[in-house]
Amino acid sequence: MPASATGVHHRSYASELTLRHTRAERFRLLLILAAVVMVPFIVTPYWLTIANQIGIAVIGAVGLNILVGYTGQISLGQGGFLAVGAYTSALLHIRADLPVPVCIALAVITTAAIGALFGVPALRLKGLYLAIATLASQEIILFAVRTWDWLTGGVDAISLPRLEVGGFIFRQDFDWYWVIMAFAVLAVITGRNLFRTGLGRSFMAVRDQDIAASAMGVDVTRTKVLAFAISSAYAGLAGALMAHYTGIVTWERFTLDVSVLYLAIIIVGGLGSIAGSVYGAIFMITLPALITRFGQDFQSIWPQAAEKVPAVQVIVFGLVIVLFLIFEPRGLNRIWQRMKDYIRFWPYRY
Amino acid sequence: MSDFLQLTLFGLSNGAILALAALGFVLIYKATGVINFAQGHFLLIGAYVFYAAMIVFGFHWSLSVLIGVAVAIVLGVLVERFVLRPMIGEEAIAVIMVTIGLSSMFAGSVQFLFGTAPRETPRFLPSGAMELAGATVPWSRIWAIGIAAVVLTAFTLFFTRSRHGIAMRAVADDQQAALAIGISVRRVFALAWALAAATAVVGGILLANLTGVSPALAGFGLVVFPVVILGGLDSVPGTIAGGIIIGLLVQYTAGYIGGGFEQVIPFVVLIGILMVRPYGLFGQVRIERV
Numbered sequence: 001m002p003a004s005a006t007g008v009h010h011r012s013y014a015s016e017l018t019l020r021h022t023r024a025e026r027f028r029l030l031l032i033l034a035a036v037v038m039v040p041f042i043v044t045p046y047w048l049t050i051a052n053q054i055g056i057a058v059i060g061a062v063g064l065n066i067l068v069g070y071t072g073q074i075s076l077g078q079g080g081f082l083a084v085g086a087y088t089s090a091l092l093h094i095r096a097d098l099p100v101p102v103c104i105a106l107a108v109i110t111t112a113a114i115g116a117l118f119g120v121p122a123l124r125l126k127g128l129y130l131a132i133a134t135l136a137s138q139e140i141i142l143f144a145v146r147t148w149d150w151l152t153g154g155v156d157a158i159s160l161p162r163l164e165v166g167g168f169i170f171r172q173d174f175d176w177y178w179v180i181m182a183f184a185v186l187a188v189i190t191g192r193n194l195f196r197t198g199l200g201r202s203f204m205a206v207r208d209q210d211i212a213a214s215a216m217g218v219d220v221t222r223t224k225v226l227a228f229a230i231s232s233a234y235a236g237l238a239g240a241l242m243a244h245y246t247g248i249v250t251w252e253r254f255t256l257d258v259s260v261l262y263l264a265i266i267i268v269g270g271l272g273s274i275a276g277s278v279y280g281a282i283f284m285i286t287l288p289a290l291i292t293r294f295g296q297d298f299q300s301i302w303p304q305a306a307e308k309v310p311a312v313q314v315i316v317f318g319l320v321i322v323l324f325l326i327f328e329p330r331g332l333n334r335i336w337q338r339m340k341d342y343i344r345f346w347p348y349r350y
Numbered sequence: 351m352s353d354f355l356q357l358t359l360f361g362l363s364n365g366a367i368l369a370l371a372a373l374g375f376v377l378i379y380k381a382t383g384v385i386n387f388a389q390g391h392f393l394l395i396g397a398y399v400f401y402a403a404m405i406v407f408g409f410h411w412s413l414s415v416l417i418g419v420a421v422a423i424v425l426g427v428l429v430e431r432f433v434l435r436p437m438i439g440e441e442a443i444a445v446i447m448v449t450i451g452l453s454s455m456f457a458g459s460v461q462f463l464f465g466t467a468p469r470e471t472p473r474f475l476p477s478g479a480m481e482l483a484g485a486t487v488p489w490s491r492i493w494a495i496g497i498a499a500v501v502l503t504a505f506t507l508f509f510t511r512s513r514h515g516i517a518m519r520a521v522a523d524d525q526q527a528a529l530a531i532g533i534s535v536r537r538v539f540a541l542a543w544a545l546a547a548a549t550a551v552v553g554g555i556l557l558a559n560l561t562g563v564s565p566a567l568a569g570f571g572l573v574v575f576p577v578v579i580l581g582g583l584d585s586v587p588g589t590i591a592g593g594i595i596i597g598l599l600v601q602y603t604a605g606y607i608g609g610g611f612e613q614v615i616p617f618v619v620l621i622g623i624l625m626v627r628p629y630g631l632f633g634q635v636r637i638e639r640v
Contacts, residue, residue, distance in 0.1 A: 068443060074442060074443050074446065121621065121624060121625060124624070124625065124628065125624060125628060127442035128385045128442050128446065128583075129579075129624060129628055131385070131442070131443075131446050132385075132575050132579060132620065132624070133620070133621060133624050135572070135575060135617075136575075136576075136617035136618075136620045136621050136624075137621070139572070139613075139614060139617045140614055140617055140618065140621070143610070143613060143614035143617075146610070147609065147610055147611075256572075260450055260454075263443075263447060263450070264447070264450075264451075267443075267444075267447050271443070308462060310461065311458050311459075311461035311462035312458070312462065313458070314454055314455075314457055314458030314461060315454070315455050315458030315459060315462065316458075317451075317454050317458070318450075318451040318452060318453070318454030318455035318456075318457075318458060319451070319455055320451075321447055321448070321450065321451030321454070322433055322448055322451040322452060322455070325437065325440075325444050325447060325448045325451065326433070326436045326437070326448075329440065329444055
């Protein structure tokens, strides 16, 4: 446990129930809120797009962390669940002509149901075997998306009209920023609170020792299926938002690489930490964008730099995962905690 | 009938290469307990090193094969020493992700050096085709089956007859007992990675000759999972049976059902096997109930 989390003395139940205990924590929360509000007024349009992508990634990453980090069920199927969310919402909007908020809500419910279905193998399988089974689910979902022409339009992309709610049309990244951030904040808060409920605690019990959890009266079957359903609900939300934000839905955006990206986000951020999902999303989405910028700057010295950018992005992506796992398997969240401790005790070591 | 024969031979040759890739996978799993998601990328690297040696530098094909195998062995040992050894004792998710990270580094490096466009196929197996009961079968496919069979037999003999092979089986069985009788577990781990990389590279070279050299070769690695799960994660004979069954299944599905269904059939089989018999056809049965 980091030292900054110790030594808090509660005098009432109300103070114990708050998410933030110390003055420093509340001050930092204010700083973060101010930063979130300021960002769209400061940054260039390019970085605003990145900020929106980060917001969507945060939602998906919180969902995956609930499943992998907190419940210990390894899933390589996040891309597939994003696809289910995106396609459900897009098709309901185009074919059934439902309003977008309804579509997104239905997409969340549908993805949760499908996630629970694909979570059934988890009842029998653990660890490496489960990872392989979810890999198969990912391939099967994407195959269905590609070949069910009558439903999804097959390999062709679906384009969506601009989002319109109550006469207001969401045109630019600036308008979308507020929608996406609202959902991202909601995802983070619900994620944080989930693990203060009995259900959330039973997730962690199953992760730490499933047999002991079962002996204590945790229904392991129900817990695992619920973990898959809740995690997929977040993925469905992220997918649906992505569909309406970009206006284009195509299966190529939900390949195995996307599942791997989300796993990388939660590993770099910190497994079993909601804050870590946020740090990881910021880090892993900003990194390729930075490499692209570097490539452009580098072009005057080395003309081929721009065309090498995608390859360098892939190499750095792999390198970051490997380095984090070797040197800091508990991710950015742990690094941040250590920094806080260091500052708190300075000039002493402990 | 001729269709059937042709599909069977194509399926057998693909299955033989799959078995080679799966053999490396099983070697690593047996000795070190690691699921190697980078196995397909060893195939990719093998194909590209062979291509570079033979077409770009113009070496003779036999020398090119040796260069490919040498690169694979060095790479396998380096990966074991610097990436997998710090991971000993970590959770399954960390071990899986570290090999996924590795696969990304491999794929990126190949893309950095060679780009994404398909390259000229380095041909060393005899070209031309043979007429057999009305079916047209390229000679290269038959050679591929033969070469894979020789390599697989060599490995089976290695495991049952040679000192190192028996040491590897001892480590797979019980690491502490192996240490107690003086086997260097570290050396066995390094050997497992080197051999796994070498078999994958041989598979990659054969595949390069059959289907051409392109980044898509790594996709072959994903089909390794159905093969090893079907055969049993820790069974060497299982890789041969699994490779051939999956290879044939894919070809028959492509030939008789079609519609892209052959891309997904291995994974359907995979889920089915996992639900019914997670230890596969020949794997060791470990029962744990929750």
